[in-house]
Amino acid sequence: MGVSYQAILWNKSKKRYDLWMSLFIILVLAVFVLAQMTLHPSITIETLIIRATAFTAITLLHIILIIGPLCRLDSRFLPLLYNRRHLGVTMFLFALVHGLFCIIQFHTLGDTNPIASVFLSNQNYQEISEFPFQILGFLALVILLLMAATSHDFWLKNLTPRIWKGLHMAVYIAYALVVGHVALGTLQYESKPLYWVMLLGGFVVIAGLQIFTGLREVKRLRSTSEKTKDKFVKVCNFDDIEDSRAKIVTIGSENIAVFRYDGQISAVSNLCRHQLGPLGEGKIVDGCITCPWHGYQYFPHNGQSPPPFNEKLKTYEVNIRGNDVWVDPKPKPPGTFIQPAKLEGSAS
Amino acid sequence: MEGLVNICLWLAAAYLLVGLIFYLVCLVRGMQTIDPDTVGAPVSFRLIIAPGVIILWPALVGKWRTKKPSE
Ligand code: HEM
Numbered sequence A: 001m002g003v004s005y006q007a008i009l010w011n012k013s014k015k016r017y018d019l020w021m022s023l024f025i026i027l028v029l030a031v032f033v034l035a036q037m038t039l040h041p042s043i044t045i046e047t048l049i050i051r052a053t054a055f056t057a058i059t060l061l062h063i064i065l066i067i068g069p070l071c072r073l074d075s076r077f078l079p080l081l082y083n084r085r086h087l088g089v090t091m092f093l094f095a096l097v098h099g100l101f102c103i104i105q106f107h108t109l110g111d112t113n114p115i116a117s118v119f120l121s122n123q124n125y126q127e128i129s130e131f132p133f134q135i136l137g138f139l140a141l142v143i144l145l146l147m148a149a150t151s152h153d154f155w156l157k158n159l160t161p162r163i164w165k166g167l168h169m170a171v172y173i174a175y176a177l178v179v180g181h182v183a184l185g186t187l188q189y190e191s192k193p194l195y196w197v198m199l200l201g202g203f204v205v206i207a208g209l210q211i212f213t214g215l216r217e218v219k220r221l222r223s224t225s226e227k228t229k230d231k232f233v234k235v236c237n238f239d240d241i242e243d244s245r246a247k248i249v250t251i252g253s254e255n256i257a258v259f260r261y262d263g264q265i266s267a268v269s270n271l272c273r274h275q276l277g278p279l280g281e282g283k284i285v286d287g288c289i290t291c292p293w294h295g296y297q298y299f300p301h302n303g304q305s306p307p308p309f310n311e312k313l314k315t316y317e318v319n320i321r322g323n324d325v326w327v328d329p330k331p332k333p334p335g336t337f338i339q340p341a342k343l344e345g346s347a348s
Numbered sequence B: 001m002e003g004l005v006n007i008c009l010w011l012a013a014a015y016l017l018v019g020l021i022f023y024l025v026c027l028v029r030g031m032q033t034i035d036p037d038t039v040g041a042p043v044s045f046r047l048i049i050a051p052g053v054i055i056l057w058p059a060l061v062g063k064w065r066t067k068k069p070s071e
């Protein structure tokens, strides 16, 4: 953001986030360890570590994957999204401990290189029940490593947001690999149906939420019907927008957030300059549009971040006729000042 | 199969070694030509980007080269 980098940006709400995250993880670990010790009283500490870290990692992975769609369904989930990357890095660290312990436990005894041994010790690719499931786990771990290693904003900027976003979409590949890893591994000899129920249940929830919110999005894009008058497009009624909030409209290829604040209207690009977060789902805080994802801020009238930052959004001409809000979908260059439109009759 | 896996592992090790050397060189000089915002960043920042630099060094090498002449 134009000022020199810090290792980790912590503020009060991120600290609170990390505190809740730690408490949740301790709870998951405690429940899992207790359950294992009751079910398998003779379990060794190594096996317990391997299983407990694996279980924590896969639980966190599920949470990470449903946060996005949950937030689209209901803005009350937004706080979960706020610091999702700490969740991601933590998940990777648990998966890493699991992977390292497995390699030490199962692959350091022979004279082959331990990592080569992950790939060589079992080559039964034809047998479902003996499939080399550890390779799938290894590949998933490589993807998670890439994502964790590039989670800092330094990478967002230097890999460009497009590449970075693409890289982080690989989390779905990692998820598929992990599902394969567990289904072809543990579940082949674990006879309790509970494990299958959890794995399938997780998949149904993730896939269901993604499909449901995807369909809603398509419907929203279609239904933003607009009546054009000169170049301006009628988007909604002034009262349709809550104060200090926005309505998101898509006109042609432009994704626009129309904000209402102090009895006036301004329109800016809906895409946050940070990671393309949906600004229109955010609020106006202290006079600034505040991104719901990580809190980047912009002035509504010119799309510029307050100093010392220098991010700029595209802005759009706006107009109020009667009670209707009209927007010119032709974007102005990022950072262009646009006179906010006032509701007629409101004090100026 | 065994030969193939071993070759891949050696290649990966060599690649990461180049990354490590690149990272160490960057620490001494070059980081600010890649990204001026790194000037004045604390040591913890340099540590936290280390794994990424070692793995993704090709993405940064390009930037370093193209920016050098204008120094
Ligand atoms: C180097 C990479 C990996 C290796 C060598 C590996 C190896 C193993 C092995 C040997 C088991 C069976 C352990 C047992 O039941 O006693 C296992 C189970 C499991 N692994 Fe991995 N794994 C790796 C990566 C991962 C990753 C990245 C994840 C995902 C987050 C993961 C999630 C799991 C889960 C959920 C189980 C079932 C745990 C249980 O038995 O309760 N693994 N893995």
Ligand code: FES
Binding pocket: A272, A273, A274, A275, A276, A277, A278, A291, A292, A293, A294, A295, A296
């Ligand atoms: S996407 Fe990160 S702050 Fe907007």
